[in-house]
Amino acid sequence: MTDSSTGAGEPSRTLALLWGDPTLTAPRKGPRRSATPDQVVEAALSLADERGLAAVTVRAVAERVGVSAMSVYTYVPGKPELLDLMVDRLHLAMPRPPWRSRSWRRRLTDVAEANRALLTTHAWLTEVAALSRPPLGPGVMAKYEHELAAFDGTGLGDVETDAALTFLLGFVQSHCRSAHDAARATTDSAMSDADWWAANQPVLARALDPAAYPRAVRIGAAAGEAHGAAWSADAAWEFGLARTLDGLAALIDAAA
Missing domain, CATH: 1.10.10.60 (Homeodomain-like)
Known part of the structure; x- marks a missing residue:
């Protein structure tokens, strides 16, 4: 195997x-x-x-x-x-409740959250689930049908709807893969991201020359202070999902 x-x-x-x-x-x-x-x-x-x-x-x-x-x-x-x-x-086995919200943005947020929950619970899925060659079984087809229905009323054509769903799921998969990598680093080093940042931030502050790296020093310090780490999975999720939906909004607004 x-x-x-x-x-x-x-x-x-x-x-x-x-x-x-x-x-x-x-x-x-x-x-x-x-x-x-x-x-x-x-x-x-x-x-x-x-x-x-x-x-x-x-x-x-x-x-x-x-x-x-x-x-x-x-x-x-x-x-x-x-x-x-x-x-x-x-x-x-994924839940597929009827879509009741009139807001496409709320529906697509629910699609993203459901997939994030699946990939978080079963981390190995990010290694095998190919968007280009999904297993065309009853589970995949039921999931696909349910998620396509979240785009009802957006005015998108069939091909655009499929592309928009793939775009959304691609963001979720990419984010979850990064989150798993971060979690693995924590496990392997026996040090949390917050502890890693607390140990390295003072060293970076002394070693990096603000004149040579003005943006890296200023922005890196601000982001690290805001997240308590060099990278925050939750902050990256909220920002990335919002920007993904903003991108789809431009397409949907044009279709309307």
Whole structure:
């Protein structure tokens, strides 16, 4: 199991597994099945959430399900297909309440927040969820339909709506990847961002020449004081989401 992005599996097999097509998912030759495909997917999800995507191996999944390693291949052909099943399962479980707000900005904020919550809870998703090749299963399609509906009434055409949603989700994914990197740095160094800034800021103040780096010294100090760190995930989220929505507002206003 080496592939680590969605959409890398053999298409017909992957779609058959995602949609549960009985004519295409007949048991393959091998040990008699003593578990279910759902158990294999749930085992893989728990391993990824607990220990990261690298922990999702044939042996580890088999041990968690309680089957032999070889029997895992009677449920899924390989890791590419398993990754698609994992991602689709998480998307299927996302809440999809009816859109009631008349404000498109409020609706798109809710879309962004829901995706941020998903990527925060399942950090490994930022490593595998390719916007260009999503697993086209029931979970992904239900999520896509729900999020497209958030653009109803904006006046955007079909292609623009798809592009606008991709733009929004791209910001969320990029932000969450940066937030995970920051969290990893904290874990690896056993030092919080605030502690890192408190230790380094006085050194920088003495070492950097304000005449040579006037903006870096002034603006860096102001930002560090405001956030208590060199970078704040929450501040970056609020600023970035607002600017992303502002950009979409220009498109939607023009369409109106």
